[in-house]
Amino acid sequence: MIKGVDILDLERVAKYAYQLNLNPQHKCKAFPTDYNDILRQFKNMINHPNNELLILTDHINILGVLALLVEPEEMYLEAIGGVFAENNYKAVAKEFYAYVKDNFKGYRFDAAYPRENEQAIDFMKTIGAKLLDFDYEFRLSKNEYESMTEVGNIILLNEKYYESFVEIHNKFHPDVYWTGERLLEALDKFDIFIILEDDKVVGSIVTSKFSKEIYLMEVAEDKQNLGYGTALINKSVKHAFNNGADELMVMVDKNNLAALHLYEKLGFKKTDTCLTYCIKLE
Template structure:
């Protein structure tokens, strides 16, 4: 049985989810027990998000922190499905619940490649592999600034419309469309490279909190492939980010993005994990 919980069961549910997460990782990863607790608490008090549990014989055997965006028919498992015991059984109960209550939505899950149990289940239910990437991390004290050969500048209003078209054209399948970006512009840092009076490349960086930033995407016009724009964008934007007080930056690099990976390694990023993102039509 699947049911939504309130704050009265929060501590018990978070303890279970945290214990499971230490052995079977998923994305987004929680930095600490307190981080998970606060994330679940926020979901409970949100008008659309919810924390769901799977119960059997009165015992909680599964947890799902569900992000819900009704307007865009978008769902995401915040931390994936936490299952005690038989993962396939627990996950099936949650998927059946979603199909009954969120028909027509798209559900997204993220797991490390090493979590074969979860990935095999998603394959069995014909979820689509939407992203296969390397999880990279850069600490402030390991950043290596390279000489920049292009003029990398923060995005200004005069380029808003062009950037929106550029971003959407080159990133048609990501959640963060230009419309969503500009609706939440306060959480972003955007840098561009202009060549021949047109945007040739860009980097989109989310300010997660006071110390952490997350690179959403690095986008290069195909005419400028192998021109080193990735390295220029990394060097200039990250120099500013760290100067402003960030201590750590995360970045998910597509496994086939060789130029981007090379540039990321050159400025000091190190691989800490792998990522598989799956999309399921509910």
């Protein structure tokens, strides 16, 4: 039986996911490695009006866990972490997949897994999901973070700069799901910092409040090599750690050498290689 998690089951579910995520064969992408971060993320999800935290149970034991970010207006569904199952992974994943197909027909469904989680990747292939991205996962822990001197005028995005933010964001990320317009409709899910010059947005960084993951960043071409990218990352990292996160992560395209070098310079450590899959739920 698949059911939503209530507050009384929260700690048990978080411990289940935490223990499995320690094993490379079960590890999921964009998922905290710290138990308290997982507990906090799951609590935020069950308190959100659209997101779903699900378990498959035999009425006594947890057989699997699936956390879903849900965007009804955009008909978009994203597995936060992916399917966790200690035993009979394929059977558990099939149950969850049947659930999302029945309840989210017509949605786009994205899920990502580290390369070592072969059972999850094999399952995504068997259902006909397409490979979207091949990225390196980088993580930075709070106890390894060294704050830097702030550069530029960086603030949290507010209504005054919505139009300017959308313009630069969409210019640099024309093919991503999270367009500037969609981000503005989902500000309950993201922290967005912008850097200003002459009262105009010349760069931004988007971080998920749920997974504590840096999603997207850009700096205008004529403002690059001025330290703005470093400053935006530093601001986002500092904000996340000041608001309870013990770790922050980012996925970087394996061919983006400049970004790989930048995150390594700032103390992020490469922890995995992840593959993102996508399928339309028919």
